[in-house]
Amino acid sequence: MTLDAFVAARKDRWAQLEAMLRRSRRGRLRDIPATELERFGLLYREAASDLAIARRDSPHDNVTIYLNDLCARAHPMLYRSRPLRPGDMLHWFVVGIPRAFREHRRYVLLSLGIMVAGVVAGWLAVDLRPDLRTSLVPQSGFDQLARGQVGSLPSAPLLGTVIITNNIKVAAICFLGGFAAGVPTVFFLAANGWMLGTIAAAVHQGGYDVAFWSLIVPHGVLELSILIIAGAAGLCVGDALLRPGLLRRGEAFTRAARGTLGLAAGSASLLVVSGILEAYVSPSNFPDWAKLVIGAAVGAALYGWLLLVGRGRRHPRGVHLDTAAAGPFASPA
Amino acid sequence: MAASTPPLCHDELVGSSHHDVLRVSTSDNIGIGYDIAGLGSRIIAQLLDSLIVGVIAFIVAVGVLAAINPADAQDSLLAGLATAGIVLFVYIGYFTICEIVTGGRTPGKSAGQLLVLDISGAAPTGGQLLLRNVARIVDVLGVGVVVMFWNSQSRRVGDLLAGTVVVRARPTFSLAAVVTPPPVMLRTPDAGPVIDGVDRLGDRELTAIRTFLTRPGLEPPLRARLALDMSSRLLERMQLPATAPERQWAPELFLERLYLQLQGRSPR
Incomplete structure (x- = not known):
C-alpha cells in the first residue's frame, strides 16, 4: 500500500x-x-x-x-493515574498522615532525639554558667511572667497570622533542609531545642516554672511535634541523598521527597491550629491549670491520632492499592 | 520489500525535529515523541504568569493590609510579614490551581502551547502538580534556571521532584495538510520506455522518489548530486546490466520516468 x-x-x-x-x-x-x-x-x-x-x-x-x-x-x-478527589484528600489526611508518621518512626525518633539533645545542652549550659542567665531572659521578662503576661502583644488575629506564617516557614525550612543533605534540618532542630532548654532552665532558676510552662504548653505541644515531624521528613530526604542504597541517588531522593512531603505538608497545616492557640489561649487570662489541661488534651488528641488511626484494614474498598498506601504524592505506577 | 535494504537517503536531518524529544513507550509498545519545551519558551510563559499572578497578589495584599489596618509601627511590621506569607500562598496557589483545573496549563503556558506531563507521558496528578509548584520556593531563587540549563530535558527542581516535564503541545501539521500530498514537480512529459527491473522496487522506493520530487528549494547542484546518488542506488537495486540504456539517462530524467512508471502500475 x-x-x-x-x-x-x-x-x-x-x-x-x-x-x-x-x-x-x-x-x-x-x-x-x-x-x-x-x-x-x-x-x-x-x-x-x-x-x-x-x-x-x-x-x-x-x-x-x-x-x-x-x-x-x-x-x-x-493514561493518567487516578485523579485526586476531595474524598481522597480527606481520607489521606485522616488516615494517610498517621500511617506515614508510623512508617517514618525511625526518623521521627531521630528528629526528636536531636531536639531533646538541644534542650538538654541548653539546660546544662545555663545550669553550668548561671551568670549567662540574664543574657538570655532579661529581668523584666521574669516580672512579666510572674504577672502572667508576655510583653506588649499586637491584636490576636494579626499575631495569629504572623505566628502561623512564621511557623510554616520554619517547618518548610526543616523539610527543605533535607535537600542539603539534612544539615540545615539538624541545625534548626538543635537550635530550637537549645532555645527552649536555655529559657526553661533560666526560668526554672528564677522560680517561675508554672507561669512559663502555662505560656508554652497550650500551643507548644502541637507546634514542637509538627516541627519534629517536618524535621523527620527533612532527615528522611537527607538520608536518601546520603545513602541511596540500591537506587540511583536521584531516584532515592525523589522517592523520599514524595513519600514525606505529604507528611510534612499535612502536619504543617495543623500549625494553623497551634497558631490560633498561641494567639488566643497562651497569652489569655485563663488560669494556669486550664492552660496546661488544654495543652495536655491537644497533645493526647494529636498522638492518639498519629499512633492509633488507620492501623486496621490497609486497603479500603474502592481505593487503588498503591495510592492508598502512599498518599496522593506517590508517583504514578 | 526487504527490510534489510539500506535507506535511499542518508540525510539525517530530513523530518527530524530541531527540539529535544521525550520518547515515551505506550502500553501497546508504540513510541510517541513529545517535543520538550526549551528554556526560552519556559521563561516567556513564566513571565506572562508572573504578570498575571503579580496583579492578583497585589490586589490580595492591598486587601489584607486594609483588613488588618495596622495601628503602630510594630503592628505594621508584623502586618507586612503576614502579607508576605499570604502573597507566597497566592503565588503557589495560582500555579497549582491553574494547572490542576486545566490539566497542566497555566495561562502563560497556554499562550506558548506548553503542557505539563508526567515523565511517562501520562497526565500528571494533582499531587504532582502541587509538588512541582511548592518547589517554586526553591526554583524562583534562580536555582530553577540553572538546573534547567544543565538538564537535558529542561526540568527544574520542581519537575525533578514531581517527576514531570513540560512539553510543547503544538501540532506541527494539520490533517488537511497531510491528506493533500504536496505537488510533484515533473519536467518529463511521459513515462518513457518501460524500465526493466521496476518490479524489484516497492512502495518505499516510490515514496522516496516522490519525496525527492516534491521537495522545493533545492539548489541545482545539490539536487543533481542527490539525484545521482539516488539513481545509482536504485539502478543497483534494480540489478540492471552495465549495458542497460537506463544508465545513460540523466539522473533526474531517470528518477522522473521511474516515478511515473511506479505510480502508474496497478497497486499491489
Missing part, C-alpha cells in the same frame, strides 16, 4: 479522533459523552498502530509527524 492509499484509507478515523480531542479541550475525557468513550479508546489504538506502520514505512514523512502529534495529544487523556 502506498502512503497515499494508506492516508486515504485512514484519514476519516484520524479526523474523528481529532474532533474528539478538540471537544475535550481541557485535557479531560469528561466532555466526551459516555457512549463515545469506548470509541475514543478504539480510535486512539488505531491511530497508534497507524503511527507504528507510518514510522516503519515512511519514517520521514509528514504523515508520521502528524500521527505522532495526534497520539501525543490523545495519550495523556487515556
Whole structure:
C-alpha cells in the first residue's frame, strides 16, 4: 500500500479522533459523552498502530509527524493515574498522615532525639554558667511572667497570622533542609531545642516554672511535634541523598521527597491550629491549670491520632492499592 | 520489500525535529515523541504568569493590609510579614490551581502551547502538580534556571521532584495538510520506455522518489548530486546490466520516468 492509499484509507478515523480531542479541550475525557468513550479508546489504538506502520514505512514523512502529534495529544487523556478527589484528600489526611508518621518512626525518633539533645545542652549550659542567665531572659521578662503576661502583644488575629506564617516557614525550612543533605534540618532542630532548654532552665532558676510552662504548653505541644515531624521528613530526604542504597541517588531522593512531603505538608497545616492557640489561649487570662489541661488534651488528641488511626484494614474498598498506601504524592505506577 | 535494504537517503536531518524529544513507550509498545519545551519558551510563559499572578497578589495584599489596618509601627511590621506569607500562598496557589483545573496549563503556558506531563507521558496528578509548584520556593531563587540549563530535558527542581516535564503541545501539521500530498514537480512529459527491473522496487522506493520530487528549494547542484546518488542506488537495486540504456539517462530524467512508471502500475 502506498502512503497515499494508506492516508486515504485512514484519514476519516484520524479526523474523528481529532474532533474528539478538540471537544475535550481541557485535557479531560469528561466532555466526551459516555457512549463515545469506548470509541475514543478504539480510535486512539488505531491511530497508534497507524503511527507504528507510518514510522516503519515512511519514517520521514509528514504523515508520521502528524500521527505522532495526534497520539501525543490523545495519550495523556487515556493514561493518567487516578485523579485526586476531595474524598481522597480527606481520607489521606485522616488516615494517610498517621500511617506515614508510623512508617517514618525511625526518623521521627531521630528528629526528636536531636531536639531533646538541644534542650538538654541548653539546660546544662545555663545550669553550668548561671551568670549567662540574664543574657538570655532579661529581668523584666521574669516580672512579666510572674504577672502572667508576655510583653506588649499586637491584636490576636494579626499575631495569629504572623505566628502561623512564621511557623510554616520554619517547618518548610526543616523539610527543605533535607535537600542539603539534612544539615540545615539538624541545625534548626538543635537550635530550637537549645532555645527552649536555655529559657526553661533560666526560668526554672528564677522560680517561675508554672507561669512559663502555662505560656508554652497550650500551643507548644502541637507546634514542637509538627516541627519534629517536618524535621523527620527533612532527615528522611537527607538520608536518601546520603545513602541511596540500591537506587540511583536521584531516584532515592525523589522517592523520599514524595513519600514525606505529604507528611510534612499535612502536619504543617495543623500549625494553623497551634497558631490560633498561641494567639488566643497562651497569652489569655485563663488560669494556669486550664492552660496546661488544654495543652495536655491537644497533645493526647494529636498522638492518639498519629499512633492509633488507620492501623486496621490497609486497603479500603474502592481505593487503588498503591495510592492508598502512599498518599496522593506517590508517583504514578 | 526487504527490510534489510539500506535507506535511499542518508540525510539525517530530513523530518527530524530541531527540539529535544521525550520518547515515551505506550502500553501497546508504540513510541510517541513529545517535543520538550526549551528554556526560552519556559521563561516567556513564566513571565506572562508572573504578570498575571503579580496583579492578583497585589490586589490580595492591598486587601489584607486594609483588613488588618495596622495601628503602630510594630503592628505594621508584623502586618507586612503576614502579607508576605499570604502573597507566597497566592503565588503557589495560582500555579497549582491553574494547572490542576486545566490539566497542566497555566495561562502563560497556554499562550506558548506548553503542557505539563508526567515523565511517562501520562497526565500528571494533582499531587504532582502541587509538588512541582511548592518547589517554586526553591526554583524562583534562580536555582530553577540553572538546573534547567544543565538538564537535558529542561526540568527544574520542581519537575525533578514531581517527576514531570513540560512539553510543547503544538501540532506541527494539520490533517488537511497531510491528506493533500504536496505537488510533484515533473519536467518529463511521459513515462518513457518501460524500465526493466521496476518490479524489484516497492512502495518505499516510490515514496522516496516522490519525496525527492516534491521537495522545493533545492539548489541545482545539490539536487543533481542527490539525484545521482539516488539513481545509482536504485539502478543497483534494480540489478540492471552495465549495458542497460537506463544508465545513460540523466539522473533526474531517470528518477522522473521511474516515478511515473511506479505510480502508474496497478497497486499491489
